[in-house]
Amino acid sequence: MRRSISIPLGIMAAGTAGLAYAAGVEVNVYRLRRFSIPLLAPEAQPLRILQLSDIHMVPGQRRKQAWLRSLADLAPDLVVNTGDNLSHPDAIPEVISTLEPLMALPGVFVLGSNDYYQASRLNPTKYLRPGDRSHAPRRKRAENDWPALQAAFTKAGWLDMTNTRASLDVPGHGALNFVGVDDPHVRRDRYPELHDDDGNSGGDDRRDGHGDHAGDGEGEQRDDALTIGVTHAPYVRVLDAMTTEGIPLILAGHTHGGQLCVPFYGALVTNCDLDRARAKGLHTHSAGGHTAHLHVSAGCGTSRYAPVRFACPPEASLITLLPRAS
Template identity: 55%
Template sequence: MRARYRIPLTAALTVAGLGAAAVGYAAGFEVRSFRLRRVTVPVLPPGAGPLRVLQVSDIHMVSGQRKKQRWLQSLAGLRPDLVINTGDNLSDPDAVPETIDALGPLLEFPGAYVFGSNDYYAPVLRNPARYLAERASGRHGNSPAHNVPRNPWWELRDAFDAAGWLNLTNTRGRLAVNGLDLAFTGLDDPHIRRDRLQDVSGGPERDADLSLAVVHAPYLRVLDAFTADGYPLILAGHTHGGQLCIPFYGALVTNCDLDPERVKGLSTHETPGHRSYLHVSAGCGTNRYTPVRFACPPEATLLTLTPRET
């Protein structure tokens, strides 16, 4: 009788061991294995020189994350022409000083930012399975939070504003960078329904060399509106690249209604008669209650903008 159960028991122990090893890898190594993604996007006017744009997103800083802080500081060595921060900087209300310190070297460069829900509200413990349930049901996003502790987002705002970064919260702005007149249109986080498309309607600034659209969460209603208006490039974050991915398959969820095939990196978005480039950053952090990443290392992206094809 004992011999009959020996093989299944061995198999179960093997599977359990592999599972424990995978969890250890995801929580102990990959979540701290920071990478730089590089992409080229042809959106500048003919004859313009290249523009190097560093996108950082979904930092989700928790107090004491020294390696992440040092890595963020090191990105200043890239000497970007422009920095775009697409939100969710915080995952700990006590981590604002460390977040500002980590981003301090990057604040020396021209920049612009939007916030995400985790900048406004402290994280709460939730069942991770709800993300799969949302995908199955087709329901995504949340109403503005009630009775949830708030993060001191205004301290981040004040530091970014003092450095001269553009606050793109449901508004527009312009910067002169490397001889180019850049126009920006930004939205507050659609994931908690703070976006106000009516406040930024009208499409790109026609007299600018380039108009960029910036938002935290890449919901289809926002991507459709920006693309239909004619923005050549949309920058977003929020998805964490799926966070827990299947090797050689990809992401299972995006935490919004964007399809998993475009969960991270450069792709395109189309509406009738219009096409925009879309770059979704996989971000460099996680919610403090799910501090794991698998087959989806944390990242920032250096986008090199080049002249568009004539």
């Protein structure tokens, strides 16, 4: 009898210890992941891109704020913010002050659903559903003051890549092209059409789900410049469109890398229709006769209603684009 009781007690103790580790330790073990991709012309200088995603800031997260500020010491050539900066409506000032050193650098951004809508408690079993989980909100949801966040980023000089195309001059590297969409997870994405030789667009070029323009990009895209795709959630329809166009690099977030992973197995879910094997890290995506490099950031935060991580530490990524072999 004593042995039969000790087994479930041992399981309970292990589960409690695992939960304590996930909530109290790993969620604060920030790391920088590094990747290299040979994409540039043979004579080009390496280009260092810092990708931030899924910060999910809550007021008072001093350790996270200090770590994010320290990333400016890397002196990247470009910052790409792939959204979900917020997990509390009062955290906007802390996001802006935390990212201020990085906002002094060239950058681009898109917003995520948690930037637009206030975080709420959800049934965790919903995350186990496979397939395309994107949909517009089915009921009225309280919104964050996302225009203030958007305005702070654009005032600092970051390009808002919401459903648009733009070109950005990066000192020492020349022009880079960007194609971005609003968050596909809440069906705000409107893929920006290619412009013809006269500058005309063949489709809907709205910049956000409200139909408001957030400000034009820095300049028209250059035919001879590298193009980077930017999206918050890596839904296959967006990846297919960008890859079919021939965009060689796509940056995304949203998945949290699975957030609660099984060691030696990986993510259980991606919270979108991307397969689990590509829940985080550098992979490829093929469509329309082209293949793109796809980097999905596991992000550095969590929803304030699920502040745990297991076998998936919070992260940012430094992606170095290298010259191709001649």
